Amino acid sequence: MAQADGRPQPGAGQPHVFKLVLLGSGSVGKSSLALRYVKNDFKSILPTVGCAFFTKVVELGATSLKFEIWDTAGQEKYHSVCHLYFRGANAALLVYDITSKDSFHKAQQWLKDLEREFLPGEVVVMLVGNKTDLSEEREVTFEEGKEFAESQSLLFMETSARLNHQVTEAFSAIARELLQRAERKEDQTRRGGARLALNQGPMGRAKCCAR
Amino acid sequence: LCLCRAPTRDITEGLVNGFNYSTFLGPGKVHRATDTIQGWTQCAAEFTLRLCEARRLRALQKGTLEKVAASLVPAFPAGNIPHICTLMPIHPAFSRAQWFLDELLTSSYHSSDAIKVFSTSGGTPPHNDRGDTPQEQLAKATASVMGTWPDRVQYLGQPLIAPWFTLKEALVLHSRPAPHPVGLVRSLWVELAHLEPTEAQWEGEGTAVGEDDWGSGAGVQGVSGARIPLKAVTSFLSVEMHRKEPAPEPPPELKLTPEPEEGPAPGLEPGPAVVVLEPSGPPALIRIPTTERAPPQTTDYPRAGTPKHLTREEKLNILTFPPRLVAEQLTAMDVELFKKVLPHQCLGSIWSQRRKPGKEHVASTVRATVRQFNYVATCVITTCLGDPSMMAWDRAKVVEHWIKVAKECRLLRNFSSLHAILAALQSVAVHRLKKTWGQVSSLSLEDSLKMFTFLVPITRRRNDTESSGEPMSLEEVSHFPEEGTGQGARPRPKEEFLESECVPFLGEYLKELKAMDTLMEDDLEVESDQLAKKEKVQRVLEEIVVLQEAAQKYQIEPEEQFRTWFWALKRLSENESYIWSCQLEPQS
Numbered sequence: 001m002a003q004a005d006g007r008p009q010p011g012a013g014q015p016h017v018f019k020l021v022l023l024g025s026g027s028v029g030k031s032s033l034a035l036r037y038v039k040n041d042f043k044s045i046l047p048t049v050g051c052a053f054f055t056k057v058v059e060l061g062a063t064s065l066k067f068e069i070w071d072t073a074g075q076e077k078y079h080s081v082c083h084l085y086f087r088g089a090n091a092a093l094l095v096y097d098i099t100s101k102d103s104f105h106k107a108q109q110w111l112k113d114l115e116r117e118f119l120p121g122e123v124v125v126m127l128v129g130n131k132t133d134l135s136e137e138r139e140v141t142f143e144e145g146k147e148f149a150e151s152q153s154l155l156f157m158e159t160s161a162r163l164n165h166q167v168t169e170a171f172s173a174i175a176r177e178l179l180q181r182a183e184r185k186e187d188q189t190r191r192g193g194a195r196l197a198l199n200q201g202p203m204g205r206a207k208c209c210a211r
Numbered sequence: 212l213c214l215c216r217a218p219t220r221d222i223t224e225g226l227v228n229g230f231n232y233s234t235f236l237g238p239g240k241v242h243r244a245t246d247t248i249q250g251w252t253q254c255a256a257e258f259t260l261r262l263c264e265a266r267r268l269r270a271l272q273k274g275t276l277e278k279v280a281a282s283l284v285p286a287f288p289a290g291n292i293p294h295i296c297t298l299m300p301i302h303p304a305f306s307r308a309q310w311f312l313d314e315l316l317t318s319s320y321h322s323s324d325a326i327k328v329f330s331t332s333g334g335t336p337p338h339n340d341r342g343d344t345p346q347e348q349l350a351k352a353t354a355s356v357m358g359t360w361p362d363r364v365q366y367l368g369q370p371l372i373a374p375w376f377t378l379k380e381a382l383v384l385h386s387r388p389a390p391h392p393v394g395l396v397r398s399l400w401v402e403l404a405h406l407e408p409t410e411a412q413w414e415g416e417g418t419a420v421g422e423d424d425w426g427s428g429a430g431v432q433g434v435s436g437a438r439i440p441l442k443a444v445t446s447f448l449s450v451e452m453h454r455k456e457p458a459p460e461p462p463p464e465l466k467l468t469p470e471p472e473e474g475p476a477p478g479l480e481p482g483p484a485v486v487v488l489e490p491s492g493p494p495a496l497i498r499i500p501t502t503e504r505a506p507p508q509t510t511d512y513p514r515a516g517t518p519k520h521l522t523r524e525e526k527l528n529i530l531t532f533p534p535r536l537v538a539e540q541l542t543a544m545d546v547e548l549f550k551k552v553l554p555h556q557c558l559g560s561i562w563s564q565r566r567k568p569g570k571e572h573v574a575s576t577v578r579a580t581v582r583q584f585n586y587v588a589t590c591v592i593t594t595c596l597g598d599p600s601m602m603a604w605d606r607a608k609v610v611e612h613w614i615k616v617a618k619e620c621r622l623l624r625n626f627s628s629l630h631a632i633l634a635a636l637q638s639v640a641v642h643r644l645k646k647t648w649g650q651v652s653s654l655s656l657e658d659s660l661k662m663f664t665f666l667v668p669i670t671r672r673r674n675d676t677e678s679s680g681e682p683m684s685l686e687e688v689s690h691f692p693e694e695g696t697g698q699g700a701r702p703r704p705k706e707e708f709l710e711s712e713c714v715p716f717l718g719e720y721l722k723e724l725k726a727m728d729t730l731m732e733d734d735l736e737v738e739s740d741q742l743a744k745k746e747k748v749q750r751v752l753e754e755i756v757v758l759q760e761a762a763q764k765y766q767i768e769p770e771e772q773f774r775t776w777f778w779a780l781k782r783l784s785e786n787e788s789y790i791w792s793c794q795l796e797p798q799s
Contacts, residue, residue, distance in 0.1 A: 027563050031729040074562055074725035075718045077581045079785060080588040080634035087637070117637050126643060 015057060016065040016177050019173075023114070024095035025106040031073045031094065031129040032161035037171050038069065058175045063177055087115065091124040091174050096145075098129040098158065099137040104145070111152060124177045126155035128163045128170055133160040139147065385526055513727075529594045530612055532773050538619030540774060541587060541628040543767040547716045549582055549627070550762055552576045557720050559728025580717050584631045589782040591635035595647075596783065596791050607650030609637065614655045617662055624713035640788035644796050710786045712764040723751055 012055040022030040038054045053070040075140050086092060094110050107127065114123065127149040129140060142158060149156035155173055159166040240298050529537070555561060556574040564570045595609050613632055621631040635641065636659065648656075731741060783791060 022502070022506075031726055040343055043243060071726075072722070073729075074559065074721040077578070077585075078588075078718050079585050080592070080638045083638055083642075084634055126467070194601075 015063075016179070016182060017068060018090040019053075019063055019070060019088055019174075020091040020093065020174065021070045021089045022093050022095060023082070023086065023110040024076075025091075025103045026074070026076050028095045028100070030093075030102045031071055031096050033093070033128070033130060033159065033167060033170075034071050035070050035149045036161045036164055036167045054061045055074075056171075058172065060172070060175055060179060063179060065179060067171070067175070079166040083113075086114065088121055091126070091178055092130055093126050093170070093174070093202040094154070096140065096142045097131050098133055098145075099134050101139045104129075104140045106191055108148070111154075124155070124174055124181065125152075126157065126170060126174055127152075128156075130161055132158050132165060133162050139181045142204075146196070217572060218716070239262065274795050393581070413505055424747040450461045480561075527592075531611060534612060534615035534619050536770060537616045538623055538625065538628070539767050540777070541616075541620065541771055542623045542714060543769055544579070544583060545625055545627045546762050546765045546767070548576075548580045549714050549717070550759055551556055552580060552717070552755065552759065554755045554759075555754065557717065557724050557726040557752070558723075558748070562721055562725060563728065571631060578719065583626060584716075586782070587628050587631040587639070587782075588635040590777065590780055591786075592640055593780060593783045595636070595641045595644075596788055596795065599795075602794070603644075603646035604650045605651075606644065606647040610641070610647060610651050611655040614651075614659045614662075618658060621662070624711060626716045627714045629662075630716040630718070633659075637663065638785075638788075640785075642794035643792060646796060687778075709762050713758060714762060720751060720755060727751075 016084055022034060024030050034054055038056045043194055053068045056067045056069065058065050058067060070089070072082055073087055094107045094114075096107040111125065113123065127145060129142070129145045145158065146156050148154075153176065157166055157170045157173065159170055161167060165198075260654060319753060553576050556577045562574050563575060564573045591613050593612065597606055611635060617629055617632045617636075620626075620632065641647075651659075721799055731744050731748075
């Protein structure tokens with residue numbers, strides 16, 4: 001029960017489990033993206049809708065991983081609650097609505113919040129401009145989004161949950177990145193345990209009150 | 212327009228649900244109604260028959276909807292029937308409020324008989340089991356119907372015409388069986404302020420009714436634009452006016468503006484029946500007479516005290532208030548707000564609207580609870596960070612204090628404030644203070660650990676019940692496992708909710724409803740799935756209503772000193788608290 005923080009748990013034939021959080025202001029389409037993505041598992045979700053996250057197994061070549069997708073759906077107004085969602089996350093999708101400049105700024109704010117909680121490079125972050133189907137009302141250009149993402153070393157993509165455009169691609173890109181990082185980490189472990197021990201300082205950082 | 216999309220299907224569903232729900236409500240209630248109202252059983256049977264047909268044909272039998280309206284009046288035992296506030300908002304067919312009210316007033320009471328019916332108590336429709344006169348029944352039914360809609364009507368693009376507002380308000384205020392008259396009238400008025408300028412066409416058709424008229428029982432005058440038997444209504448109102456004592460006083464004027472998203476909640480609730488006339492608004496607006504009911508307790512949000520007063524209060528410290536008292540007072544505030552929540556405002560479709568321009572007033576009752584939640588959380592964060600003179604040990608005392616308050620909230624079954632306190636303790640600003648947490652006693656840490664672990668794995672426990680097929684109710688989820696017994700995961704029978712009061716964390720409901728709403732947007736969905744989802748939405752709403760009723764049991768006296776302190780406390784913003792926290796313990 002205590003190990004509920006969604007860290008990768010490799011081994012024993014089980015796929016890696018990664019916790020992915022959806023962040024962004026209200027009505028940008030976070031839930032729609034998540035639901036669209038897990039659509040194939042849709043039927044199995046139905047009885048428990050309202051559960052805080054969906055799961056989805058992703059096959060990437062020989063390896064597979066399991067996403068736990070956490071969505072704040074409608075709870076963005078409860079300020080302190082959102083932190084509870086993203087604690088222990090491995091990846092974050094920062095979603096904004098391309099027809100709302102304001103939501104773009106909010107996404108940047110979310111990034112700041114993430115940075116407070118995590119060490120650089122600890123989470124894979126992707127910036128997602130959703131609702132490309134409403135391109136006539138576009139307020140944030142593709143370039144703007146891309147530029148900001150590059151300046152912060154984030155992955156970037158524009159999607160349309162409604163048209164199912166680029167949705168799977170976005171999640172797959174995150175999956176690939178997560179696996180690559182995990183492999184790199186394993187390499188390091190094999191090469192030298194001493195270096196790793198030094199890096200491990202902040203392990204308990206986010207848990208001081210839970211110990 | 213969504214009304215046109217698939218009205219027949221919706222209507223059919225609505226009826227099935229509605230009547231299933233009535234029987235499900237408990238044989239007692241329905242049975243009593245049957246005793247007194249002979250026509251009811253017959254009517255229901257006829258319905259079922261018609262429904263079978265309707266379902267097969269995917270078309271509604273003519274006149275069915277009218278029957279629903281007709282059946283409402285004698286069937287209302289308490290004026291607040293859950294299926295009215297839960298079922299109707301999600302079925303577009305029922306959302307034609309104006310039609311519905313028309314129907315209520317016309318079909319049940321033919322205009323020719325109206326005066327007779329209203330002025331004598333021995334009219335055709337019988338008394339119900341509560342001994343309500345026909346006009347009382349009508350008033351209750353109407354009020355319930357209105358309690359269902361206020362903003363939904365606008366949302367569907369069917370603004371009520373101005374004279375209707377006057378009628379609605381009058382009926383609501385005078386019968387007041389609806390649990391939230393103040394909030395209701397308020398949202399009506401806010402809505403009114405947002406009416407399109409086209410409403411100007413009503414200018415001259417309706418006449419304002421002065422407050423004096425109300426007091427003297429002169430009734431509504433000149434609402435010539437209405438499509439209902441006005442005579443009936445006016446005389447009905449007059450009768451009502453005479454029956455109610457004492458004569459109402461003119462209400463204070465107060466300007467209603469959509470409240471800012473965040474920030475302190477003082478003045479959250481204006482006094483009862485405080486209503487504003489928008490000078491630019493449509494004419495024919497009346498002012499609602501203040502009724503005899505004393506202001507509800509919730510209105511005692513701090514009238515910001517005098518500066519002198521404040522300085523004295525500010526010297527008080529959270530530690531000076533015993534945990535039990537703090538928990539009780541927070542609960543009292545939460546309860547009042549929770550009871551006022553109009554369930555349909557939690558619907559994903561409504562709640563998601565709140566950001567759209569011109570929709571700021573949408574879901575105001577829900578926002579009030581969110582604001583309170585954030586206000587509690589920021590209070591915790593601010594007090595834990597304290598002032599620079601405090602040492603880690605002092606801060607630890609505050610943290611321990613809040614953990615005690617959280618435990619008390621848990622005993623009081625106030626899951627909203629409990630959630631707020633725990634979330635605040637885990638917020639970045641407080642969470643990162645290692646020195647402080649290092650000083651917190653191990654006993655408190657253990658307590659907090661128990662409660663923290665409760666917050667996150669909620670979902671895991673929910674998954675455990677997946678096999679049962681029944682969705683686990685949120686109340687169960689927000690229920691702690693009894694220590695050592697491991698029974699927390701077992702769903703409890705619904706009746707138990709009524710046994711013990713609680714204040715739920717509304718955010719869970721919002722999330723669930725939002726998710727359902729997102730799912731329902733998918734047109735590719737099979738019809739049966741859509742129906743299943745609608746039923747689920749309805750169940751969630753019903754649950755809220757049931758909890759609201761249970762919440763009536765809380766009886767906590769307000770304690771002024773704490774309240775004044777609570778509202779006067781100057782809170783740090785999220786950003787400020789983080790900066791402050793970094794100053795207390797620099798980043799490594």
